[in-house]
Amino acid sequence: MRKINIGLLHTTIRGDEKLLISAAQKRGCVIDVVDVREQIFDPTDFSSTYDAVLERCVSTVKGTHAVEFYESMGVIAVNSLKVSRICENKFTTSLVLVNHHVSTPRFALVFAEAQAKEAIEELGGYPVVIKPISGSWGRLLARVNDEDALEALIEQKMMLGGPHHQAIYLQKYVEKPGRDIRINVIGGRVVAAIYRMSDHWITNTARGAQAQPCSVDADLEKIAQKAAAAIGEGIFGIDVFETKEGYVVNEINHTTEFKNVQRVTGIDVAGAMIDYCISRAKKSKRL
Numbered sequence: 001m002r003k004i005n006i007g008l009l010h011t012t013i014r015g016d017e018k019l020l021i022s023a024a025q026k027r028g029c030v031i032d033v034v035d036v037r038e039q040i041f042d043p044t045d046f047s048s049t050y051d052a053v054l055e056r057c058v059s060t061v062k063g064t065h066a067v068e069f070y071e072s073m074g075v076i077a078v079n080s081l082k083v084s085r086i087c088e089n090k091f092t093t094s095l096v097l098v099n100h101h102v103s104t105p106r107f108a109l110v111f112a113e114a115q116a117k118e119a120i121e122e123l124g125g126y127p128v129v130i131k132p133i134s135g136s137w138g139r140l141l142a143r144v145n146d147e148d149a150l151e152a153l154i155e156q157k158m159m160l161g162g163p164h165h166q167a168i169y170l171q172k173y174v175e176k177p178g179r180d181i182r183i184n185v186i187g188g189r190v191v192a193a194i195y196r197m198s199d200h201w202i203t204n205t206a207r208g209a210q211a212q213p214c215s216v217d218a219d220l221e222k223i224a225q226k227a228a229a230a231i232g233e234g235i236f237g238i239d240v241f242e243t244k245e246g247y248v249v250n251e252i253n254h255t256t257e258f259k260n261v262q263r264v265t266g267i268d269v270a271g272a273m274i275d276y277c278i279s280r281a282k283k284s285k286r287l
Contacts, residue, residue: 004278005030007053007075009066011037015259017056019270027274036062041069051281052076054273056255060088060134063255076284078277079234079254086231087254091133091169093231100230103223103248105241106172109133113154117147119170127173133164136253141202143173174241179203180250181214181240184261184269185228187276190221192267194260211260223247235273 006029010017013033024031032050036057053070055077057063064084067077079087086092097104108119120128130142130153144150157165180203183193193216198209205211216224220240227249228236237256241248258269 003028003030004281005032005049005051006274006277006281007032007034007048007050007070009034009036009053009055009057009063009070011035011057011059011062014058014257016257016270019259019262020054020056020273023268023270023274026271027278029274029278036066039066041066043069043073046073048073048075050075051284052078052277054078054277055084058255060084060136060255064088076280078280079236080232083232083234083254087236087252089133090131090135090251091167093252094171096230097227097249097252100226102227102230103246105174105248105250108170110168110170111166112168113151116150116154116168116170120150123170123172129171129173131169131171133167133169136206143201173201174243174248174250176201176203176241179209179242181220181242181247182256182261183214183216183220183224183238183240184256184258184272185224185236185238186269186272187233187235187279188225188228189272190216190224191272192258192261192265192269193220193224194264205257205260211264213265220247223249227252235276 008031021031053075055063055067067081067084071077071081086096091109094107106123110116110119127143127145130144132140142153179195179197184191193214195212195214196203196205196209203209224238227238231252237253239250241250262269
């Protein structure tokens, strides 16, 4: 049987991608490192030996367009275009979670200050969190504690931001016990989880949070699998809050960084990701 050929789509090679390359090589796969910035996506002049492509671009715009191209050419993409388009938009993700009865913080989307004030009353009052509808690493998040801060922030968004900043995504602020949980779900299976510990209300490791191993209990596994199933088949990093009412899903990442999870848990997350790509490739019509 010939070797599985995987195209690793990227815009930069980080520690995560190095782990993936090593995992693929250990499994005897051919892995081609593809910088999408250097490609010409021309359907009339396309040839590929890839059984699957694994999208790992830092740039959501570049990664989504690359996935769209390869899928249109009949190549299996992980994650799929459908999944990517849900996860790249926090409002869309939240709507999908609500529609599938997955516990998530209350939220609303508005386009103007007056409606923001009304929505905050409906959400239960201050504080709230304002997020960009697309973004990662805890950037451009704002905890808004009162109306003065809200007015100033919205004015800046309207005057200085582009059109996508003028979609104001509001989320009810959730008190956390100095941490949140990042869970890696691959092909519907919970592979690993960490706590992200921080004295700051933003608990992204990119913002200085410390990773510690997290044991996955039955309730945590259930909500993670339910959230992943709501989005579709794929590889996900699911962010979960612990509340007095139980677990709630905050966000779902489709090109999740996992090196900290692998480092502190000792679990071969990269290997599980490559195994999933191999499984998808073998199920496809190309093999």
